[in-house]
Structure formats: C-alpha cells, structure tokens
Amino acid sequence: MRLGSLEIKGKCALAPMAGVADLIFRDLCYSFGAAVTVSEMVSAKALTMCDRKSEELMSLSENRPAGIQIFGYDPAVMAECVPRVEAFHPDFIDINMGCPAPKIVKNHSGSYLLQDPLLAGRIVRAVADAASVPVTVKMRIGWDVEHINAIEVAKILEANGAAALTVHGRTREQMYAPPADLKMIQAVKEAVTVPVIGNGDIFTPEDAKRMYDETGCDLIMVGRGAMGRPWIFKQINEYLSAGAYAQDPTNEEKMGIMLAHAEKICARYGETRGICELRKHALWYTKGLHGAAKLRGRFSTVSSMSELRLLAEEVCQ
Numbered sequence: 001m002r003l004g005s006l007e008i009k010g011k012c013a014l015a016p017m018a019g020v021a022d023l024i025f026r027d028l029c030y031s032f033g034a035a036v037t038v039s040e041m042v043s044a045k046a047l048t049m050c051d052r053k054s055e056e057l058m059s060l061s062e063n064r065p066a067g068i069q070i071f072g073y074d075p076a077v078m079a080e081c082v083p084r085v086e087a088f089h090p091d092f093i094d095i096n097m098g099c100p101a102p103k104i105v106k107n108h109s110g111s112y113l114l115q116d117p118l119l120a121g122r123i124v125r126a127v128a129d130a131a132s133v134p135v136t137v138k139m140r141i142g143w144d145v146e147h148i149n150a151i152e153v154a155k156i157l158e159a160n161g162a163a164a165l166t167v168h169g170r171t172r173e174q175m176y177a178p179p180a181d182l183k184m185i186q187a188v189k190e191a192v193t194v195p196v197i198g199n200g201d202i203f204t205p206e207d208a209k210r211m212y213d214e215t216g217c218d219l220i221m222v223g224r225g226a227m228g229r230p231w232i233f234k235q236i237n238e239y240l241s242a243g244a245y246a247q248d249p250t251n252e253e254k255m256g257i258m259l260a261h262a263e264k265i266c267a268r269y270g271e272t273r274g275i276c277e278l279r280k281h282a283l284w285y286t287k288g289l290h291g292a293a294k295l296r297g298r299f300s301t302v303s304s305m306s307e308l309r310l311l312a313e314e315v316c317q
C-alpha cells in the first residue's frame, strides 16, 4: 500500500491504542511482522504547551514505517503542533476522528468530528498544509446508526488532502459492540481513491482474511486482537500468504515473550513504573491459560521482575 511516496509493505497494521501500544509494545509487534504502527493519541493542544508526557508518547524507534496520531478540534492548533510532531520523525501523521471517550468528544475532538464533516475537512487541510509527511485519518462510520455518514466524511477528508483513511466499522455510540460493519468499510473503499485500511474485530487470521475479502481494503489493522498476543501478526501473515498458520506459542513460549516484554518495559521506565505498566499486559498474556486463573490476582498486583518470573514459572508448571 502506498501513502504518497511512502510504501507500506506487509499486510497488517497495529492499531493505535492509548495505554497499550507504547513504544515497547509497538516494537514487539514489529518483531512478529506488523507492517506499520501508530503511536498512542497525543493532544495537539498539549503539544503546543510543550507537555513532556506527550513527548514521551511520540517517541519512535528505528522500526518503520511508523505514524504519530494527534487529536484536537481547532485547525490552527492542529497545524501549529505539526513541527513538534515532525521533530520525532514520523513517516506520517494520523488524525484521530474515532475516539468515542466522553472527555475527548466533549472537547469536540475524536469521533465528535464525524458530526461536523466540514470542520473535519478543515482540520485535515490545515495539518496537511503544515506537514511534510503524508497525513492520514482514523475514523468511525458515523455518530450513531441514524447518522452513518462515513462516505460523505471520507470524500471530504480525501478532498482536503488525507493520504489514507482507516475505517473502524462502528459508530461512536456503538463503542465496541455490535460486530464491525464490513459493508460500510467496503462502501468507503469504493467511494474514495486513497487507500482504505479496514479495522474492527480482527481476532484471528480468518477474521483478517474476511476483512480483506469482504471490503476490498488496502490494508488491515488489528487492535484488541494483539493484546497479550503479539504473535497474531505472524499468524495473519502466514495465513494470508500460505492459507495456513502456526498455532499459538506454548505456555512456556508465551511466558518467555511476556518476560522479555517486561524486561524492555522496565529498562525504559524503571522497574517500579515498568512493572505497573506490565500488569495489564500480564493479564492478557495469561488469559485462558490452563492454571493461570488462580494466579490472576497475583499478576494484577505483581510488583517486581523477580516476582513476575516466579509467577511465570508457576504458569508453566
């Protein structure tokens, strides 16, 4: 798939996920074959105030291509933050028009913008004019089922310079249920000429194939399906290219991946903060593992690397 002059090789992107897909997790997903990743969303307004936390969110490694996602509602502020974003050398800048969280929507950002397509278009125009890299948008299909306007919004975004559109096949009101509407993703794909990335409910390689087959999209994007299962990218790549894929890693292998993940988190953030960050990942890595249910309470309060190693050993016994 091409984003302007940038070529994205590979078949499956990691979705931006605030609080989950930090630099360490994104690098882990690249190591399993993710084609491209996007940072957690960063507030354009906070960036113009030189917020340190936002700068941490924008750190990228040598693994590429990688995008930085921004959110906001004021075209001038969105444009103003572009040089600060580009200082982190993203391959593209993604604009969030899908976040359903009340605190974001209340500020006329994220999926609120689906209710104001002209403002959404002005934002894309302002960011694209200020940026030297391609600008993409991640959107939902509408505000609610009475206002499904993804085709109208997509055309406006394309006309204002969006180089690609990621479509999560749900409305804002639907949050994360019912199942993603693949027909609407297909309709957007047919309505625009820029690449369309299909997103929503890809939890297995078969789901990935269905997204490609039923929507004709140019790339697919996995979010929750990669939580505690970064190897899903390898399985998806194998299935899409060969029609078969290796089963999940063994419990021992999963615990090895989790411990390596934990070591990298601790090296980046220090052990105290790192282990706190790791707890949620540990719960996802161990979900459904035989014998792990009784250890969940201990995983959710684990406080050191040595304790985590002991718990991982118990899972494998």
Ligand SMILES: Cc1cc2nc3c(=O)[nH]c(=O)nc-3n(C[C@H](O)[C@H](O)[C@H](O)COP(=O)(O)O)c2cc1C
Binding pocket: 015, 016, 017, 018, 019, 020, 039, 040, 041, 069, 096, 097, 098, 099, 138, 168, 199, 200, 201, 202, 221, 222, 223, 224, 225
């Ligand atoms: C914990 C969490 C955090 C998320 N954070 C973001 C975000 O920062 N930016 C964004 O565009 N979407 C965000 N999303 C939405 C995902 O990128 C994706 O669109 C959604 O989860 C649907 O894909 P899935 O069914 O593969 O999970 C988030 C989703 C989850 C579950």
